[in-house]
Amino acid sequence: xxxxxxxxxxxxxxxxxxxxxxxxxxxxxxxxxxxxxxxxxxxxxxxxxxxxxxxxxxxxxxxxxxxxxxxxxxxxxxxxxxxxxxxxxxxxxxxxxxxxxxxxxxxxxxxxxxxxxxxxxxxxxxxxxxxxxxxxxxxxxxxxxxxxxxxxxxxxxxxxxxxxxxxxxxxxxxxxxxxxxxxxxxxxxxxxxxxxxxxxxxxxxxxxxxxxxxxxxxxxxxxxxxxxxxxxxxxxxxxxxxxxxxxxxxxxxxxxxxxxxxxxxxxxxxxxxxxxxxxxxxxxxxxxxxxxxxxxxxxxxxxxxxxxxxxxxxxxxx
Numbered sequence: 059x060x061x062x063x064x065x066x067x068x069x070x071x072x073x074x075x076x077x078x079x080x081x082x083x084x085x086x087x088x089x090x091x092x093x094x095x096x097x098x099x100x101x102x103x104x105x106x107x108x109x110x111x112x113x114x115x116x117x118x119x120x121x122x123x124x125x126x127x128x129x130x131x132x133x134x135x136x137x138x139x140x141x142x143x144x145x146x147x148x149x150x151x152x153x154x155x156x157x158x159x160x161x162x163x164x165x166x167x168x169x170x171x172x173x174x175x176x177x178x179x180x181x182x183x184x185x186x187x188x189x190x191x192x193x194x195x196x197x198x199x200x201x202x203x204x205x206x207x208x209x210x211x212x213x214x215x216x217x218x219x220x221x222x223x224x225x226x227x228x229x230x231x232x233x234x235x236x237x238x239x240x241x242x243x244x245x246x247x248x249x250x251x252x253x254x255x256x257x258x259x260x261x262x263x264x265x266x267x268x269x270x271x272x273x274x275x276x277x278x279x280x281x282x283x284x285x286x287x288x289x290x291x292x293x294x295x296x297x298x299x300x301x302x303x304x305x306x307x308x309x310x311x312x313x314x315x316x317x318x319x320x321x322x323x324x325x326x327x328x329x330x331x332x333x334x335x336x337x338x339x340x341x342x343x344x345x346x347x348x349x350x351x352x353x354x355x356x357x358x359x360x361x362x363x364x365x366x367x368x369x370x371x372x373x374x375x376x
Contacts, residue, residue, distance in 0.1 A: 082181045083229030084152050086115035091151035092209050093121040093141040094132030096187040097160025099210060101125050104157070107209040114224035116153075121145060124157050131162045139169035146178040153227060158210045159186030159255075166191060167267060172198045181227065183356070184208050185349065189254030194267040196252065196360040205254050205277065205348065206356030215354045219347075223356045233375040234347075234355055240328075241369045242309075242335060242342035248364045249305035251357060253277040255349065260291045263298045271299035275365055277357065279310030279349025285330070286323045288312065292334045301334070306341040306365045308357075308374070310348030341367040346374070 090111060092104075101124070108118045123141035126133030145154045156163075167190070175195065182203040184192060192203040206223050207215055226232060252269045253259050256278045262268040276299070280288065301307070309331055317323045325333075328344065335342050343365070347353040357363065363376040 082153075082179070084116065084181075084227045086228070087117060088152040089117040089119050089150055090153045090155050090183075091119045091121060091145035091148065092124060092155050092157050093138070093145060094124045094126070094157045095138050095142070095163040095166060095184070095191055096132065096156065096158060097130050097162070098127040098132040099124065099158050103210055103213075107157075107212050110212045110220060111155075111209070114220060116224075116227070119151060120157075130160070131165075132157075135162070135165035135169050138163070138166045139171075142166070143171060143174050146174055146180060151180065153181045153183065155182075156184030156188045156208045158208045159184070159188060161187055163187045164190040164261060167194050170194075175199050175201065183223070185211075186255045187258055189258035190261060190267070192254060192359050193252060193259065193262055193269050197267050197269045200360070202358050202360030204356050205251075205359050207354055211354070214352065216352055219354045219356070226356050226358070231375070233373060236343065236346050236372040236374065239343050239346045239372045241367045241372060242307075242331060242344055243338060243340060244367050244369060245306070245339065245341040246364065246366045247275060247306040247341050248362055249273055249275045250362050251275045251277050251308075251359050254279070254359060256280040256288065256291050256295075257283060260294060263294065272303040273305050274303075275306040275308060275363065276301075276304050277308045277310060277348060277359070279312060281311070281313045281350035283312075283315060284319075284323070285315045285317050285325065285327065286319065288315065288327065289323075289325065289330045292330060296334050301338060304338070304340060306367075307335060307338075307343075308346050308348065308365065309342070309344035310346050311351040311354075313350050341365045343367045343372055346372075
């Protein structure tokens with residue numbers, strides 16, 4: 059799978075980045091470095107996460123910044139960027155994983171040395187708040203990442219999802235058969251994936267860190283949001299990208315949606331999705347197992363995947 063990531067790196071000819079001499083394929087026994095780009099965490103919970111990572115064949119290094127706390131944040135933006143640089147330049151670290159989501163990963167962006175990132179490309183794993191960092195990495199350097207569980211979220215997902223993460227990190231070819239997903243529009247597309255957690259991705263609109271959506275497959279998911287806010291966010295993205303430029307849309311899991319207004323909002327998630335995607339002649343699927351859920355299949359951001367939304371056989375492969 060990471061062979062395709064390297065190919066995607068090489069396609070960014072307008073970037074003055076240093077090309078990697080080999081692909082991102084990890085070997086059993088390689089070390090994954092953990093840091094906290096978002097909120098602070100209870101360090102006592104990391105022991106279980108480390109055990110899970112070791113069970114799929116990798117060693118763990120926890121950067122000291124992970125234990126920092128500044129109000130709700132895991133230290134300052136400068137602390138986070140320094141930790142990120144440390145893990146990038148440490149040759150013993152072969153991949154980087156966010157310890158958790160939360161808030162304030164976006165504050166890192168102005169403190170990142172993008173030349174350091176370009177010269178030391180490594181797979182980065184995260185989701186939720188780190189959607190912002192992951193799409194910024196893609197936009198500024200062309201480097202792909204994995205939209206997958208953070209270290210602490212590993213204990214919330216099933217073994218199949220965890221094993222898929224190990225397979226992806228080892229460069230294995232992946233094909234997901236999405237039996238519980240629902241087709242909104244039938245078609246096929248092979249294109250680069252952008253996006254991630256909806257309300258985090260939405261925050262990139264109007265900034266230099268928003269990736270070009272033309273010809274891309276957009277991935278969106280979220281959790282614990284008002285359904286009305288999902289509606290508003292989708293409409294803003296539809297206008298900003300716009301959706302007409304996309305090659306496909308994957309709506310992942312939208313768990314624990316709420317409708318708490320005095321007058322019920324009334325529209326379902328499917329109502330909203332169908333309204334905002336009507337007339338698009340592209341593959342569209344909802345309830346795909348990507349995001350805040352017990353089943354969370356990792357998927358590359360910034361690399362090409364094939365999306366096939368035939369009603370009886372929905373698949374994603376890369």
